[in-house]
Amino acid sequence: MPGLIRFRWIAIVSLLLGTIPLLKWGYLDKRHFPYIIAVLTLLAILNVLAHSIWPKQEDYGQKQVLVHLWVDLLAASGLLFVSGSADNPFVSILCIHSFLGGMLLRKKASYVFGASVLLLLTLLQYETWLDSQKTVGIDFSELSLRFLSQWVLITASWFVSHYFSSLLARKEKRIRLLQDRQHQADRLKALGALTAGFSHQLATPMNSLKLRMERGLRKLPDESSGAREEFEKAQSSLDECVRVFQHMASVFSRSSQSELQRVELPVLVKDLIGVWEKENPGIVVESHLTIDSLWCRLQTLAFSQTLFDLLDNALEASPAQSPLYVRLFQEDTWAVLEVVDKGSGISAEILSRLGEPFVTGKEAGNGLGIYSAQMMAQASGGDFVITNNVSGKGVTSRIRLPLEEK
Template identity: 70%
Template sequence: MPGLIRFRWIAIFCLTLGIIPLIHWNLLQKRDIFYFIAVLALLATFNVLSQGLWPREDHARQKHTLVHLWVDLLAAAGLLFVSGSANNPFVSILCIHSFLGGMLLRQRASYLFGASVLLLLGLLQLETYFDARVTVGSDVSDLGLGFLSQWLLITASWFVSHYFSGLLQKNEMRIRLLQDRQHQADRLKSLGALTAGFSHQLATPMNSLKLRMERGLRKLSSEETTAREELEKAKTSLDECVQVFQHMASVFSRSSQAELHTVEIQKLTEDLLKVWEKENEGVVIEKHFMTEPLSCRLQVLAFSNTFFDLLNNALEASPAGSKIYVRLFKKDSWILLEVTDLGEGLSEETLSRLGEPFVTTKVDGNGLGIYSAMMMAQAAGGEFKIFNNTSGRGATAQIRLPIEEA
């Protein structure tokens, strides 16, 4: 909006200076000077009133921009009607309006404004045509080529700006998506480092406490059964805490220190799936694998653990007797592995925070499996995400990995 207002001030200044040349070339009659100046004054008033009045919402901003462009277009058309219509050399100013409409407006608003420019151009050309018919010695057949060139020029201005505006919008969305992913990756790494340090600091005193409890149990006599039972329960709970911290430390160290190896992804995935099917007999797996052998670089152990975790998650989320779908396919320069269940899916709040430690839908889960999957995919130059199925049933976990060229 500020750019449009500044541009309008420049246009008002240039049109004011152009009054004398227009009179000199007989494109503006002296009786129409007052009308010409009045239109410029109204345009300047609109410019002053528009200062600072622009909304923040994108939808409202589009409407606001369309109104501003329409005001400019009507003012330009009104000035052209009294200064030669389509014969005025400044009729090319409609190309600027067409270009701005294609660049600043989106979708229907852009098409609507483009049609408005062509409609006013047609009215200007009709005015010129009727004036030429009543003018002695003028040849209306000479107007056709000039009118056609004006239509082509204005249409091309709108099309080019509209096309490149769409490209810029796509690139902007892509950059914003990459920034969001990078922000999420940085946040997860920070959380991982904080949680790893926290688990390391607590592991040592908890191990010491575990040893002291074991010594205390050995010193208790066989008659003190009540105290022994309480200490046994406390020791069991402490063992669970120690296991959680050890698992956390192993996840964070594995996601940051493991080396990348080139593997044939189809063979590795099929071997892992066979191992999982043996351990989970009776589960129906429907797989769709590509036939083309492709390789990628990844952390084999981290990938294997992630794949098993995804299959286990799908099994837990699926209703009894339903299938689990595993797809492995190529898309552009990426390999995509998807595990799909037919469960209840995930809430929007859970999806927005997946990957953060202790964000999980499981009663006894800790969310570290998703964190490990994200770090594994990022270490390989890929991406991990989970989304609800479009059918409304279940969710899909997707690992995207770059293809390793031979």
């Protein structure tokens, strides 16, 4: 909006200066000069009000910008109506309005403003055509060609600015998305490094504690069944702590140290599903894998573990005898792998934090499988998301990896 206000001041000054040659060359009737001054004065007042109001506004929406552009367009069209209409050489000022509309407005608002510019241009041309009917010796073919060129220029101005504005908007959205992913990746890596450090520092005392508990358990008399049961529970809890730390450290190690290998994804996924089905007899996995050759560069071990974890999660979430679904397909320059179940879904609160260690919707889970999937995908240049299915039943785990040339 500040840029639009500055542009309006420039336009007001330019129009004031432009009236001098128009009066001199006869394009502007002296009787219309007060009308022009009145229009420019109203524009100046609008500019002053907009400048005083704008700092108080947090953000101007598309509607406010559209209204300001319409005011400028109507003012310019009004000035053209009293100074030669489409026969005025300054009719090209509509190109600037068209360009601004395509650049500053988005989607429906941009199309509406572009159509408004063309409508006013048509009215100006119609006014000029009516005046030409009263003039002798007018070459109507030349007039039609001039009208057509005006349409082409204004339409091209809007189209070019609208196209590049949309392109810049997509690039800006992509940059924000990459920044968010980088922030999330940095946070997860920091958590992984912290956990790996904890695991290293606590390994010795925890192993020592485990040995002492085993020694104490052996020294307990046989008749101390209650104390022995408590010792066994404590030892089980300690073993679980050791496993969690080891898992977290291994996840960080795999995602930061493993080398990327070039693999044909459909072949790898098919083989991994076959291995998982052998380890889980009786479970039906409906695979819908593309027949195209999709090559990706990824960490094979980390990817394999991730797919197994996602299938395990889907199996735990699904009702008994319910099949699991695996889809692999190409989407633009990405290979997309989806694991779908028909469970009860995930609450919005848990879904918004999935991927953080120890955040999970399972009673006995620790969230490290999802954390591992995110680290694997990001290390390969892709992303990983989990969403509830539109049907309301189950979730879809989606891994997206960049494709390489064959």
